[in-house]
Amino acid sequence: MRGVFDIIGPIMIGPSSSHTAGAVRLGLIARRILGEEPVKVEINLHGSFARTYKGHGTDKALIAGILGFATDDERIKDALLLASEKGIIYQFKKVDLGAVHPNTAVIYLTGINGRTTRIIGASVGGGNILITNIDGYDVELTGQYPALITIHHDCPGVITKVTSILAKYAINVAFMRVSRQSRGAEALMILEVDDVLTEAVVAECQMVDELENAFCIPAI
Amino acid sequence: MNFKCIEDLVQQSELKKLPIYELILQYESEKSQMERADILSAMKKNWQVMKASAEKGIANQEKSNSGLVGGDAKKVSEYLEQGYMGKTVLKAAAYAIGISEVNAVMGKIVACPTAGSCGILPAAILAVAEQKKFTEEQILNALFTAAGIGMVIAQNASISGAEGGCQAECGSAAAMTAAALVELAGGSPEQVAQSVALALKNLLGLVCDPVAGLVEVPCVKRNGFASIYAMLAADMAMAGVQSMIPVDEVIDAMYQIGNVLPKSLRETAEAGLAASPTARRLENTLYGKTEL
Numbered sequence: 001m002r003g004v005f006d007i008i009g010p011i012m013i014g015p016s017s018s019h020t021a022g023a024v025r026l027g028l029i030a031r032r033i034l035g036e037e038p039v040k041v042e043i044n045l046h047g048s049f050a051r052t053y054k055g056h057g058t059d060k061a062l063i064a065g066i067l068g069f070a071t072d073d074e075r076i077k078d079a080l081l082l083a084s085e086k087g088i089i090y091q092f093k094k095v096d097l098g099a100v101h102p103n104t105a106v107i108y109l110t111g112i113n114g115r116t117t118r119i120i121g122a123s124v125g126g127g128n129i130l131i132t133n134i135d136g137y138d139v140e141l142t143g144q145y146p147a148l149i150t151i152h153h154d155c156p157g158v159i160t161k162v163t164s165i166l167a168k169y170a171i172n173v174a175f176m177r178v179s180r181q182s183r184g185a186e187a188l189m190i191l192e193v194d195d196v197l198t199e200a201v202v203a204e205c206q207m208v209d210e211l212e213n214a215f216c217i218p219a220i
Numbered sequence: 221m222n223f224k225c226i227e228d229l230v231q232q233s234e235l236k237k238l239p240i241y242e243l244i245l246q247y248e249s250e251k252s253q254m255e256r257a258d259i260l261s262a263m264k265k266n267w268q269v270m271k272a273s274a275e276k277g278i279a280n281q282e283k284s285n286s287g288l289v290g291g292d293a294k295k296v297s298e299y300l301e302q303g304y305m306g307k308t309v310l311k312a313a314a315y316a317i318g319i320s321e322v323n324a325v326m327g328k329i330v331a332c333p334t335a336g337s338c339g340i341l342p343a344a345i346l347a348v349a350e351q352k353k354f355t356e357e358q359i360l361n362a363l364f365t366a367a368g369i370g371m372v373i374a375q376n377a378s379i380s381g382a383e384g385g386c387q388a389e390c391g392s393a394a395a396m397t398a399a400a401l402v403e404l405a406g407g408s409p410e411q412v413a414q415s416v417a418l419a420l421k422n423l424l425g426l427v428c429d430p431v432a433g434l435v436e437v438p439c440v441k442r443n444g445f446a447s448i449y450a451m452l453a454a455d456m457a458m459a460g461v462q463s464m465i466p467v468d469e470v471i472d473a474m475y476q477i478g479n480v481l482p483k484s485l486r487e488t489a490e491a492g493l494a495a496s497p498t499a500r501r502l503e504n505t506l507y508g509k510t511e512l
Contacts, residue, residue, distance in 0.1 A: 001223075004248045005262060007333045007370035007379070007396075008341075008363060011269045014323030015284070015435040017335050048433065055286040055434040055506060057326050077326035125380070 010127065013076045018103055019049070019056035022123025024076060025220055026105055027065020029131060029143050030119045032217040036111035038066055041083075041090040047102030049123075050094040059092055062105060071127065101130075137179045137188035143220045145174050145192035148202070153210040154180045154187040161208045162189065171195045186212065221247045225468040226372055226413050233409035240399075240409055241364035244371075248364075263360050266330045270319070270342035273329045277318020277339070284324040286506055289436045293318030296444070305448075308351045312451060313444035315343030320443040324436050333370045333379040336386075336435045337393035339443035341366060344397045344450050345404070354404050362400035369399040369416050376468070377475035381428035382487040384478030390442055391423035391474065394450040401454035417463035417470045419453035424470070425477055427485035429492025431499040432506050438493055 012021045031038060043062055045053055053059050057077065064079035067086070075082060083090055097104055101122035110116050120133035131141040134149070141147060148166070152158050159178065166173060172194040180187035197216040205214040221243060223229050233240050248259050278297040283290035297314035300307045319339035323329045329338045345359055370379065373392045378384035398415035407415070423446065431437040463470065484491035493499055 001251075001375050002371050003252055004244060004259070004364065004367040004371070005266075007367045007374060008263070008266055009330055009332075011266065011328065011330050012335065013326055014329050014335050014338070015326065017331060020326070020335075051507060052433045055284075055432060055436075057285050060326065072328060074328055125382070 011072045012127065013061075013072060013074065016056050017127040018123045018125050019052065019058045020061045020076070021071040021127035022103065022125075022129050023049075023058045023061035023105070024065040024069065024071045025127065025129045025143055026107065026119075026121045026123060026131075027062040028068065028220045029065075029121065029129065029141070029217060030107040030109055030117070031066050031068055032220070033119055033134060033149070034109045034111050034115060034117050035215055036113050036115055038109045039088055039112050040110035041066055041088060042093070042108040043090070044093045044095040044097075044106040046095055046097040046100060046104040046106075049103045049105055053092070062107070063090055066107075066109070100132075134188065136181065139179065139188065139190050140177060141190055141192070141217075143217070145194065146197050146219050147217045148191045148193065148197055148205065148214065149217065150189045150205065150214045151212045152187055152189065152208075153212070154184050155210060158187075158208070158210045159189065161210070162191070162205055162214075165201065165204050165208075166191065166193065169198070169201050171197065171201065221250060223247070223372070225376060226369065226416060226471070227466070227468050229368060229372070230409040230413050239361070239365070239403070240368055240412055241361040241403060244364040244368035247368075260360065263363055264356075267342075267356070267360060267363065269328060269330050270332075271346065273319045273322045273327065273338075274315040274342055274346050276327060277320070277322045278314050280318060280321045280325065282325045284321075284434075284436055285326070286432060286434055286436060288431065288434065288502065289324050289440045290321055292441065293321050308347050309448055309451060311350070312344045312347035312447045315346050316340055316443040316447035317440055319343060320440040324434075324440060333374065333392055333396070334381070334389045336381060336439050337389040337443065337446070340390060340393040340446045340450060341397040341400060343443070343447045345400055348401060348404060348451070352404070358404055362403040365403040365412060366396035366400040369412075370396045373420075373471055373474075377471050378478055384474065385481045385486050386426040386428040386442070387420075387423050387474055388478055389428070390446040391420050391426055394423055394446040394453070395420040397447065397450035398453035398457070401451060402457050405454065405458050407454075407458050411457045413467045414462055415453045415457035417465065417467035418456055418461070419450050420467075420474060421463060421465065421470050422449060422453070424474055427481060427492050428487045429485055429494040430487065430489055431494050432503040433487075433489040433494070437499075
């Protein structure tokens with residue numbers, strides 16, 4: 001049985017939970033993964049996103065998320081203008097990605113310090129999202145839990161090192177997934193957790209030798 | 221506290237001599253581990269956003285991104301004194317259309333149970349509250365009763381247009397609204413159940429065929445109509461009218477109908493109004509013929 005506020009709620013900006021609220025959340029998570037102020041945005045839209053994005057304001061919603069707005073922020077409708085005012089260059093393209101979820105977006109971001117990232121995600125209904133790929137790594141990230149993401153050298157013992165840091169801070173792992181491009185190469189790990197990931201936890205993870213990078217994404 | 225259907229809610233309410241809203245509040249408190257005061261204040265916040273969206277809606281003159289809707293709530297609200305239906309009913313229609321317009325122009329609304337059906341419940345409650353001078357406390361209580369009804373429908377049928385057609389969105393919203401109005405009028409738990417059956421029964425089979433795939437045509441005006449359905453269902457239940465088909469069987473019927481509705485009539489914009497020559501012409505103007 002759902003809860004009271006799944007039925008009356010959420011408070012949101014219209015018109016559609018999947019094409020607006022879900023799109024804002026995709027943008028938000030992309031901003032968190034980039035980890036710095038975005039200056040350049042390219043978004044490829046697939047399926048229903050490509051077909052109806054102007055009518056639903058999906059373009060505004062995605063940019064709003066990239067600007068860091070929440071799903072109930074009344075500035076969402078002015079997001080394109082606000083992005084331009086901040087000097088952010090954005091571009092939308094329609095693409096056919098084949099047999100993926102009809103509300104899929106591929107988001108390319110460039111940050112103020114030159115960092116780039118590519119995120120593939122879908123708005124899967126009711127404002128829920130699923131990130132399926134980050135920088136070429138297949139992932140499954142919903143944004144419902146705080147997540148620790150590591151880019152590391154694929155070798156024995158790395159997972160233990162990271163999870164023992166989490167254990168030390170009494171952080172419980174809800175879901176985890178490790179993926180790599182090939183054996184011994186660079187790998188990516190996502191740990192979705194039940195507790196707040198403090199800066200101290202992330203900093204300690206960054207000290208692990210085999211880790212190239214570790215960062216956290218709060219629940220959104 | 222546990223319940224699987226509306227009949228469970230009615231029985232427990234009568235047995236414990238507690239109103240349905242109280243059972244729902246207790247259930248939510250157990251389930252979410254939230255304090256009662258926090259649950260009440262979260263609902264209060266929802267209600268404040270609902271009221272603000274209604275006020276904004278009846279003044280709205282802005283058109284949606286597509287240009288298909290915007291400005292109708294204002295027309296209806298300026299016609300209140302002249303209509304056949306009386307001020308309260310027309311006011312409900314104006315508010316419902318208005319809230320739905322606010323949704324279409326990317327304003328702030330409360331999904332109830334969805335964004336596409338967000339105008340129905342707040343509109344009817346606001347209209348009757350102005351007429352009968354209900355207090356905010358009474359209104360918040362009624363919102364919990366409505367939520368309880370929506371929870372059962374979501375569990376036993378659907379509240380998604382893509383799954384069950386518009387009966388699942390506007391039908392469910394009207395059923396929730398009728399329950400809230402009966403609660404406000406001081407009706408019994410049995411009368412709440414009757415109103416839900418009456419409201420839902422008469423919106424069964426409603427398809428989701430949005431023009432150009434947008435939450436605009438026919439959704440915005442339909443919110444106005446569904447709000448009035450809910451008011452009639454509440455009045456009939458308060459007058460003592462009973463549905464021949466028990467409420468939980470009506471909900472099951474809605475689920476069955478949703479299952480056999482073709483996909484083309486479940487939010488895909490492939491049939492119905494969405495496939496009418498005018499809709500296709502509007503769609504081509506909006507998206508261009510050659511695009512995806």
